[in-house]
Amino acid sequence: MRRSAWICCVLIGLALAASAALAQTAPPAQTPPASSPAMSQQQMDQMVDAISQAVMKKMSDKEKEKQPPKPAADSGAGMDMASTEQTEMFMEIGELATGLPALGTEFRHLGERLDAPMNQGRTVGSYFLLLFAAAALVLFTEWLVRLLLTPLRRRVADGMRGLHGVRALILLFALEIPPLLALWLVGNACQAIRFIGDMPQTRFSTAILGLVMLWRVVQALFRFTLQPWLPKARLPDLADADARRIYFGVSLSLLLLLVNGAVSRILVALESPAVAIGSAQLYSAIIMAAGMIAICAWLNRPVSHWFIGVTNPAHASPIKRSLARHWLIAAVIMFVSFAVADIYGAVTGRSNVPRALALTLAIVVGLLLLESLVHRLRILLQHRSEGGVHVVHPRGAEALARCARFGILIAAAALLARTWAVDASGMMAGDEFSRISSSMMAAALTAFTAYAAWELVRYFTDRYASNNSGQTLPPGLGAADEDVPLATASRIATLMPLLRIGLAIALAIMAVLTILTQLGVNVTPLIAGASIFGLAISFGSQTLVKDVVSGVFFLVDDAFRVGEYIDVGKAKGTVEGFTLRSLRLRHQNGPVHTIPYGQLGQVTNYSRDWSTIKFTLRFATDTDLEKLRKAVKKIGQDMLEDPEMKEEFLAPLKMQGVSDIVDNAIVVRFKFTVKPNKPTFIQREGLKRLVRILPEQGIEFASGAVSVRTIGGQVVPDVVAGAAISTAAAAAAPVLPGA
Numbered sequence: 001m002r003r004s005a006w007i008c009c010v011l012i013g014l015a016l017a018a019s020a021a022l023a024q025t026a027p028p029a030q031t032p033p034a035s036s037p038a039m040s041q042q043q044m045d046q047m048v049d050a051i052s053q054a055v056m057k058k059m060s061d062k063e064k065e066k067q068p069p070k071p072a073a074d075s076g077a078g079m080d081m082a083s084t085e086q087t088e089m090f091m092e093i094g095e096l097a098t099g100l101p102a103l104g105t106e107f108r109h110l111g112e113r114l115d116a117p118m119n120q121g122r123t124v125g126s127y128f129l130l131l132f133a134a135a136a137l138v139l140f141t142e143w144l145v146r147l148l149l150t151p152l153r154r155r156v157a158d159g160m161r162g163l164h165g166v167r168a169l170i171l172l173f174a175l176e177i178p179p180l181l182a183l184w185l186v187g188n189a190c191q192a193i194r195f196i197g198d199m200p201q202t203r204f205s206t207a208i209l210g211l212v213m214l215w216r217v218v219q220a221l222f223r224f225t226l227q228p229w230l231p232k233a234r235l236p237d238l239a240d241a242d243a244r245r246i247y248f249g250v251s252l253s254l255l256l257l258l259v260n261g262a263v264s265r266i267l268v269a270l271e272s273p274a275v276a277i278g279s280a281q282l283y284s285a286i287i288m289a290a291g292m293i294a295i296c297a298w299l300n301r302p303v304s305h306w307f308i309g310v311t312n313p314a315h316a317s318p319i320k321r322s323l324a325r326h327w328l329i330a331a332v333i334m335f336v337s338f339a340v341a342d343i344y345g346a347v348t349g350r351s352n353v354p355r356a357l358a359l360t361l362a363i364v365v366g367l368l369l370l371e372s373l374v375h376r377l378r379i380l381l382q383h384r385s386e387g388g389v390h391v392v393h394p395r396g397a398e399a400l401a402r403c404a405r406f407g408i409l410i411a412a413a414a415l416l417a418r419t420w421a422v423d424a425s426g427m428m429a430g431d432e433f434s435r436i437s438s439s440m441m442a443a444a445l446t447a448f449t450a451y452a453a454w455e456l457v458r459y460f461t462d463r464y465a466s467n468n469s470g471q472t473l474p475p476g477l478g479a480a481d482e483d484v485p486l487a488t489a490s491r492i493a494t495l496m497p498l499l500r501i502g503l504a505i506a507l508a509i510m511a512v513l514t515i516l517t518q519l520g521v522n523v524t525p526l527i528a529g530a531s532i533f534g535l536a537i538s539f540g541s542q543t544l545v546k547d548v549v550s551g552v553f554f555l556v557d558d559a560f561r562v563g564e565y566i567d568v569g570k571a572k573g574t575v576e577g578f579t580l581r582s583l584r585l586r587h588q589n590g591p592v593h594t595i596p597y598g599q600l601g602q603v604t605n606y607s608r609d610w611s612t613i614k615f616t617l618r619f620a621t622d623t624d625l626e627k628l629r630k631a632v633k634k635i636g637q638d639m640l641e642d643p644e645m646k647e648e649f650l651a652p653l654k655m656q657g658v659s660d661i662v663d664n665a666i667v668v669r670f671k672f673t674v675k676p677n678k679p680t681f682i683q684r685e686g687l688k689r690l691v692r693i694l695p696e697q698g699i700e701f702a703s704g705a706v707s708v709r710t711i712g713g714q715v716v717p718d719v720v721a722g723a724a725i726s727t728a729a730a731a732a733a734p735v736l737p738g739a
Contacts, residue, residue: 105276106267106272106273106276113200114127114128114200114201114204122201127201127205131204131205131208134187134190134191134205134209135208135209135212137186137190138183138186138187138190138209138212138213139183139212139216141182141183141186142179142180142182142183142216143179144182145178145179145182146179149175149178149179152175153172153175153230153233154230156168156171156172156175156233157172157227157230157232157233158232160232160233160380161380162380162381163380163381165380166377166380166381168233169233169373169376169377169380172224172233173224176220176223176224179220180216180217180220183213183216184213187209187212187213190209191205191206191209207262207265211258211259211262214258215251215254215255215258218254219250219251219254221369222246222247222250222251222369223247225369225372225373226238226243226244226246226247227243228240228243228244228247229244231243235372235373235375235376236306236309236310236372236375236376237305237309237310237375238302238305238306238309239305241302242301242302242305242306243302245298245299245302246299246302246303246306249295249298249299250299252295253291253292253295253296256288256291256292256295257288257292257358259284260284260285260287260288260342261358263280263281263284264277264280264281264284267280277346278346278347279346281342281343281345281346282342282343282346284342285338285339285342285343285346286339286343288335288338288339288342289335289336289338289339292331292335292338293331293332293335293336296328296331296332296335297328300328303327304324304325304327306368306372307323307324307325307327307368308321308324308325309375310368310371310372310374310375334357334360334361337357338354338357338358338361341353341354341357342354355419356419356420359415359416359419360416360419363412363415363416366412367408367409367412370408371405374401374404374405375401377400377401378398378400378401381396381400396459396463399455399456399458399459402451402455403448403451403452403455406448406451406452407448410444410447410448413444414437414440414441414444417437417440418433418437421433439518439519439520440519442518443514443515443518443519446511446514446515446518447511447515449511450507450508450510450511453507454503454504454507457500457503457504457507458500461496461497461499461500497577497578497579498555498578498580501580513526513527543596543598544581546598547581547582547596547597547598548580548581548597550597550598550600551578551580551581551582551583551597554597554600554603559603559605560575560583560603560605561575562575562576562577562578563575563607564605564606564607564608565605565606565607566585566603566604566605566606566607567603567604567606568583568585568595568600568601568602568603568604569600569601569602570593570595570599570601571585571587571593571595572585572587573585573586573587573588573591573592573593574586574588576592581596581597582594582595582596582597583595583596583597583600606676607676607677608676609676610650610673610674610675610676611673611674611675611676611679612651612671612672612673613671613672613673613674613679613680613682613683614656614669614670614671615669615670615671615683615687616659616660616667616668616669616670617667617668617670617690617701618662618665618666618667618668618701618702619665619666619668619699619700619701619702620665620666620700620701620702620703621661621664621665621666621702623666623699623700624699625658625666625668627697627698627699628655628668628694628699629655631693631694631697631699632653632654632655632670632690633652633654633655635653635686635689635690635693636652636653636654636672637652638689639652639653639682639685639686639689640652645682645685647675648674648675648677648678648682649672649673649674649682650673650674650675651671651672651673652672653670653671653672653686654670654671654672655668655669655670656668656669656670656671657669664702664703665702666702670686670690672686
């Protein structure tokens with residue numbers, strides 16, 4: 001409605017203006033006679049239509065003028081614009097490169113700006129003398145305080161063992177603070193006494209003294225980590241020569257980086273022209289990159305040793321080892337990027353990218369220092385006390401190290417994300433990133449909690465399994481002829497692998513669902529889809545489901561444990577392990593049988609509770625059975641008193657009585673009951689004693705030879721019987737409990 005009213009007003013105004021113009025330009029018309037007719041209605045309508053079309057055309061032309069012209073598809077305007085920007089950038093770089101005379105002029109004028117007329121009468125010579133004296137006093141004060149603390153630091157380093165070592169590390173770090181505090185106090189005192197007021201000399205001295213203090217503070221972190229002159233307190237595993245070489249190289253590189261950033265700041269403080277500042281940034285970036293690459297090449301071997309030492313080579317992945325050996329390539333790429341970013345900042349006046357790269361380098365170096373600290377703490381916590389007991393279990397120390405590493409990586413990733421997304425590239429505003437980062441940090445905290453929980457589960461399950469796991473040997477089989485006893489695992493140790501897998505799956509599912517919820521993802525469709533998928537899997541894999549369910553019931557019934565010797569009909573052997581679907585048996589001859597739970601059927605366990613061994617021996621027909629019984633009882637008592645066997649017996653060796661009488665022998669049965677650890681060893685020891693002791697007491701075993709009388713009455717001695725008669729030491733196979 002407003003637009004229609006506005007159009008009507010415009011039409012009326014144009015009509016009035018046109019009529020006024022016609023009235024001014026047209027010759028005076030003669031007064032028509034009274035009888036001439038007026039303008040007809042049709043003529044009036046035609047005039048209004050003509051005016052309306054003219055107004056609409058004019059408005060359309062104005063709208064076209066407001067719209068930007070569209071470039072033609074084949075005109076190459078975009079390429080021309082890009083080439084123009086590149087040309088301008090190269091022209092800027094060329095201007096900065098040729099700005100070296102201006103930079104030289106600035107440094108020549110530096111003495112003039114620092115001279116007496118602009119600095120309340122203090123000459124440049126006296127100023128530099130005072131500045132040098134202040135810097136020397138600051139460094140001397142720090143060195144003196146550090147020298148006074150050296151005996152204490154050495155005494156503290158002598159106790160780098162166990163928990164005392166952790167406390168010693170904390171104290172050594174605290175002893176790095178007094179020299180730096182003295183450095184800061186003396187530097188500020190010199191600044192307040194000799195360099196006051198808003199003058200070029202004051203600004204220059206502030207920049208120089210601030211550079212010195214920052215250099216020494218950062219250097220103190222590497223001194224605490226590398227300990228060039230205190231090997232006992234050194235965090236990484238490095239030789240003295242390598243540690244000192246890295247320390248001096250890092251000190252030089254830090255000084256080079258700080259000078260690179262301070263040159264432009266000093267020129268800005270002295271109000272130098274933009275060309276000189278940009279030229280200084282250009283040349284200092286090139287010199288810095290070349291110097292840093294040269295220092296990294298000089299430190300290639302010792303830094304590789306540092307990296308390999310803190311990656312725990314026994315458990316390090318091939319990727320970590322490769323990165324440790326080829327770190328120089330990454331360093332070269334980093335410092336070339338640094339130089340390019342500085343040149344880009346000098347051309348465009350934007351310092352966001354160089355700052356982001358500097359922060360990235362600081363984070364990478366900080367991660368290396370923290371990794372060295374975690375490595376040393378892990379070693380200290382694994383140290384054995386005087387009684388041979390670990391301060392912290394080795395697996396616990398490894399778990400703590402992994403959790404600390406994971407948390408540090410999360411914090412570093414969050415800081416880098418904000419630096420590059422907000423400060424460097426400007427992809428997000430600060431408020432928008434804060435809103436997104438709140439949910440991201442909640443998700444990261446959930447991931448860290450789940451990871452710590454998994455490490456806790458892994459620690460307890462590994463430790464319990466290592467302390468309660470059974471041997472993979474069948475009963476009686478040993479290293480030197482079946483003399484090693486069998487140790488079976490407890491029921492909890494047997495169930496521990498399945499418990500670990502179940503907890504891992506539960507933690508992973510809960511963590512993933514929680515993280516997705518915190519990121520704003522609706523997990524209800526995922527849960528429904530997973531349920532349908534699980535149902536389809538259960539219908540399509542009936543054999544798998546049968547194996548899993550059968551295994552659950554076998555384990556609930558406690559039918560077998562790791563280290564027990566069992567017979568499942570199709571195979572027999574010692575239980576080495578199992579999964580959710582199958583059982584792994586090791587036969588006494590070496591082969592390994594993998595049997596799904598659904599095919600086990602009846603399980604006979606030879607290693608549970610106790611084992612009764614029954615065997616028979618043949619004696620002469622005239623043997624005194626009472627004398628035999630007493631002799632066997634005495635042998636059984638001797639075996640009970642034997643230190644090697646007394647803990648195994650539940651019932652001693654004894655004679656049960658005559659089980660059979662054959663033509664030339666009396667068959668006598670013996671038995672004993674022992675723990676199921678090594679029954680065959682006890683049986684062999686008993687047979688050996690029976691064969692040795694019974695003949696000494698006049699008890700003879702049955703002979704395998706018989707006398708045959710011929711028809712004529714002559715006796716033919718030593719005729720071997722046709723039937724195979726067992727010797728006196730022949731023993732029957734072991735009889736299972738309850739037989």
